[in-house]
Amino acid sequence: MPRTHDTGTAAVTIDAVLAGRLVRPLFQPIVELSTRTVVGLEGLARGPAGSDLEFPDRLFAAAGAAGVLGELDMLCFERALEGAMAAPVAPPLLFANGEPAVMDQPLSPRLLELLASGPSFRTILEYTERALPAVPGSLLRLAGQIQLFGNAVALDDVGVDPMSLAFLPVLEPEVIKLDMSLIRDPHAAHTRTVAAVVHAEAQRTGALVIAEGIETEDDLVTARDLGAHWGQGWLFGRPGPLDTVRHPYNPEAAAALRRPRPGFHQPAGTPFEIAAARAPRREATREAVVAELARVRDIAARDDATVVVASCSETIAARLGVPLYELAGRARSTIILDRPVDGELAVAIIGAGHGYAATLAGADLVTTGDLPTVAAVARVLLNRHTRG
Template sequence: MAVWRTAGSQIARTAVVALVIAAVAAGANFGLFAPLDQALAQFRFAGNSRPPSGEVLFVEIDAASLEAIGVWPWPRRVHGEVLDALMEMGAAEVVFDIDFSTASNSADDALFEAALARAGGYAFLAAFQQFLADGTLIVNEPLKRFARHASAVSVNVDGDGTGLTRSIPTVLAGPDLPSIPLALVPTFGGEGARIFIDYSIDLMQVPRIPVHRLLAGAVDPSLVAGRQVVIGAGAIELRDFFRVPRFGVLPGPLVQIGAVETAKAGRNLSVPGAWPALALAGVAGLLYLAFGARLSLGRLAMVAVAASLAIELAAWAALGQAALLVETLPFHATAGALVLLALFEERARRWFESREQQARLAWLAEHDVVSGARSRHAFLADLDRQLAVEPAASLMLVHLGRLEAVNASLGHEVADAVAAQVVKRLGSLFKILPARIGGDVFALNLPSGLDDAHRSLLPARLRVMLGQPFEVAGHQVVISPTCGFSETSPGTPVGAAELLRQAEVALTTARQRHTGSAVFAPAQAQRIADRRRLDLALRRALDENQFHLLFQPQMDLKSGAMVGVEALVRWQSPELGLVSPADFIPVAEETGVIVALGDWVMREACRQAAEWASTVNISVNVSSIQFRLGNVVGTVKRALAESGLAPERLDIEITESVFIDNDETMRGTLESLRALGVTIALDDFGTGYSSLSYLSKLPVDRIKIDQAFIRTLPDPHNEAIVESIVLMARRLEKTVVAEGVETEEQRAYLAGIGVELVQGYLFGRPGLPEAIGLVERAERSTIAVSA
């Protein structure tokens, strides 16, 4: 918030607030907030609901009445009969919301005129304005022969520009005809050009009598006696309906009754529009300028919400107590806009702070903030500069054994304090600042000219120096160092990164052999060369189409039929021969080649499956590396598009390592895959990071029990595990697949505990499509593709 004061832009801040309020005022003027204001008004009307007076009766021309008479418009004699019946029952006054401006046949008109005369001036007939096709405004009034016995009243209604009927004209201009409320409620002053209807009066409680029941004598006279009656259309077919703020749609006569009830209650609503809310919005803007910078974003949002609630409660009370209908959306919109403005200010403040931190970040880029050691990046840059001048260097890596255990048992603070003391001890021994390569690995560029004899003494010196307990926060921490050495060879220039990799290989060798230290040797270099050779051959293999797929059947235990196959990728290298997946898959994952390889497997499996005679589904086993480095969703879309395979025929298998970081992005990717129509299966379940806390939330459809639990069956311990997995999967409504089934006894056991699908050598080894009947069989299958 202080960014405005710091930048000296308080005037600009004031201008922005003024612009916000002006924009809200413009939006209110153009009706931008009308739909939401109408929704709020509906809640206010409902919240202040009150019963009608009970003095007004709606005699409606409903569908049953239309059917009973059999013709529309009704003969005028029918209206006369209705009027006579009502007057005989003691109706106080009767208003016809029906057009009598044109003549009917003489006999019927005479009968109706006679009924009006018998009513003795207590009947009222409708008059209304309308526009002709040419735009001429005319007034439809009752025929003069009728008007001699009954007064004309206006039945026009007002729209508010949004399709809602909120008011009626007090007087019909031109002939100066009064509205129905003025005619039926003489005590109502009728000040103003409109009568705004109070829809808090529950018009659903107004008594309603169908005309056909009245004419049939089926109405209790006590329901009519002493009441004012409005007669009009209630049937949908007559199309005399209006949208109103509370009840949705009401027939026109009931809208007129709402106006009459409003007049009887003396609650002609006052509708000041948006100005009160805009005035309060201006006050909110002033308060924001005065105090907004002192509040956090969260507190400001809470104040804005509280103010909006208070305004809304006040509007509710104003409607109930003072018949005042005010618009509140302009205030709510202003409050929301001010919160967004505060959010922008907060982001701007953070941006300025981030610029102030750049200098510190530059230091952090070259140092480990916890221990004070040089960073890996800075260390390699320094070493590269040294090698460019003098191509001779000796590198030592020190691994701090048990530091990870200290971190886990005593916490980060203790482990970080130990790392800081290690840096000091190493610096005092070699008079140089070490670099922190990893959490528990430090590197030193040893002084030039260090011979083998001196280097051989370094591990012992380090064990003595670093083996002494570290006193941290009342704890005594003991670590065990392990060393790995590498150095440049005459005539064989290497870069800093390569020299560091060699030292890491030596350190790994020392840790594996528990020798305390190791020096990088040519044999180790050969292993690296072999790994590079495998990596290069692997990359060429993709371009030269050296991979192929084999398929292993999956069986349905209930039917005994093959319902799927798992496709396994194989590599036949011209130079290396048949390379085991156990050798090339890890290399592909470490180098990122798994992304391209997985893409090939996906496309090839989909292509083959689409060409088989059997209707198979495609299930793709995707490595966690593919999720992190590739675009799995894009790969799946392309494979389906190229092959023409339907999305619902695709089943993708993932391993539990995908969820090791509980990454919401990964979960979103799986949801996107499912949205394409594919199925998700969790492979090798039980051997990785299984957790009930995430399994219940994962977007997976199948659980594949790892073969390590199946091949040892019958084994009491593994039986307990398998049965638990099956029970859990059943409760989670997920299909179970068992891998590694090799004996009939295992098959029978799995069938007995409810496993649906199985695969293993008992049912067949991996083979070509034609070898296992994929080309000739017509059954539906599921293909699980392993990359």
């Protein structure tokens, strides 16, 4: 039986949408806040006009119910690329969303074909923070693949969940998108905390900051006060066909974006090797290791938005007698590797703007509070993690 989603308007099946590639790409401008020139477009998906699947909430709900969410998500990405590539004047940058629930699927042959054809613009794949705890390993692997084509990644909706701040240094995106809720409540303590952490990360990595939900001139002032370079919202244009974009393109926009770094999200070496290359070694007595694990527990207990990633080989676990799950404290997300690193113990804990890692191999122990090093250890661990 055809899988329909009938709400009283023209009925259409999700199968027909997929078979006929009936997703319509609309585009919303992203502008440079000081000049209001368009630096990029965000591709947004719509179903057949006038149908019950025209709007994205129903379109994606129907795909989820039918078990074809991955196919729809990939089609939306493809159609956004096709639309931008067919435009008489290509945008400087194209932003496209990834659905967190299917972030672990491989790129489709059609999408690979489009990316390999060498579009004149760079594509930025947006992850929402919902993808971070769900499929962290797949997220990093996909980021690595996107970078191979010269493209970039963005972290979307930053500020909705404090945990997104913990993943910022792990993903190290080229673009950070502040959620519109921060614009609506700029004086809240949470907003100021998010803005401070994002500013520090942008200063450290060269990431560009976009504020979403700019609807008024006052919103624009607030966005700049929160540290945004670029902005998006109804003040600059609603989603529509490409020919409705009313501000001129900024040809220098792509140059403002950090250059791609193939291999960054899949660092070579083990967690211990990564840490030992940047921090001093000391003797791994049982007392020293137990003390460091207690320190990890204490750090996790201070903040309920931290993320703990841990791996411990069976031989070391038997020697220490400390279950890894006990290290979680109040951590928001705890990821224990299902494929431990042979002969090593590694624990990385990351919060909003801070981190700590403890690694052990043989008779040596390396610990560090240097956030880039902790993030690199976490990347190594997460690339080994296979469970959702």
